[in-house]
Amino acid sequence: MPDAQARLASLPPRGTLLGFDFGLARIGVATGELETGLANPLAVVAEASNDSRFAALADLVAQWQPVALVVGIPRHLDGDAHALTVRCERFARQLAGRFGLPVVPVDERLSSVEAEARLREAGGRSWQDRKARLDAAAAQVILQSFLDSRTESEPHVQA
Numbered sequence: 001m002p003d004a005q006a007r008l009a010s011l012p013p014r015g016t017l018l019g020f021d022f023g024l025a026r027i028g029v030a031t032g033e034l035e036t037g038l039a040n041p042l043a044v045v046a047e048a049s050n051d052s053r054f055a056a057l058a059d060l061v062a063q064w065q066p067v068a069l070v071v072g073i074p075r076h077l078d079g080d081a082h083a084l085t086v087r088c089e090r091f092a093r094q095l096a097g098r099f100g101l102p103v104v105p106v107d108e109r110l111s112s113v114e115a116e117a118r119l120r121e122a123g124g125r126s127w128q129d130r131k132a133r134l135d136a137a138a139a140q141v142i143l144q145s146f147l148d149s150r151t152e153s154e155p156h157v158q159a
Contacts, residue, residue, distance in 0.1 A: 010102060011150075015067030018042070018060060019143025021108065021135050022071065022084070022091045027053060028135025030143045031064055037150070039143035041136035054098060061099050069095050072108030072142035106146045108138070 014035045021028035026046045032039035043060065047053040071092040074082035089105070096103040 011068055016064050017068050017070055017143060018064055018066045019070040019139045019146065020072065021138040021142055022088045023135060026135045027057070028137070028139035029060060030136060030139035032143045032147055034067070037147045039140045039147055041140040044135045066101060068102040068104060069099070070104050070106055070143050070146045071095065072139070073105045074108050104146060106142050108142050
């Protein structure tokens with residue numbers, strides 16, 4: 001895969017993105033728009049087999065027609081590789097190969113912690129309900145982080 005800067009430069013000004021929080025048991029999915037710069041939780045894929053997981057992801061790709069995919073890559077706070085780093089990088093390569101779309105890796109340090117805090121602040125939900133939504137919320141945090149960094153890197157026009 002080309003480097004992240006080349007992938008960023010090649011994205012159109014408008015279009016849908018899908019963001020992913022990869023996990024061994026579940027994959028959180030979020031959707032976002034380049035034009036508005038906003039991400040929202042979408043779904044949690046909890047299929048048991050790899051084939052079933054990718055079939056579910058293929059359905060989401062077909063439905064949302066994204067221009068690119070964003071995948072969270074976990075790292076420790078000091079930047080060292082996490083136990084899942086290699087698995088997430090492999091997942092990103094598989095997405096690129098299967099769907100032929102640009103895939104942008106994003107540092108996902110503390111995304112699940114932030115997602116849990118957001119769900120807890122929303123209130124009125126039990127831990128079991130928050131847990132069921134956590135992976136999609138973490139994917140939203142990852143995707144929103146990407147969208148925010150993209151906005152920050154664009155030149156600003158002064159009137």
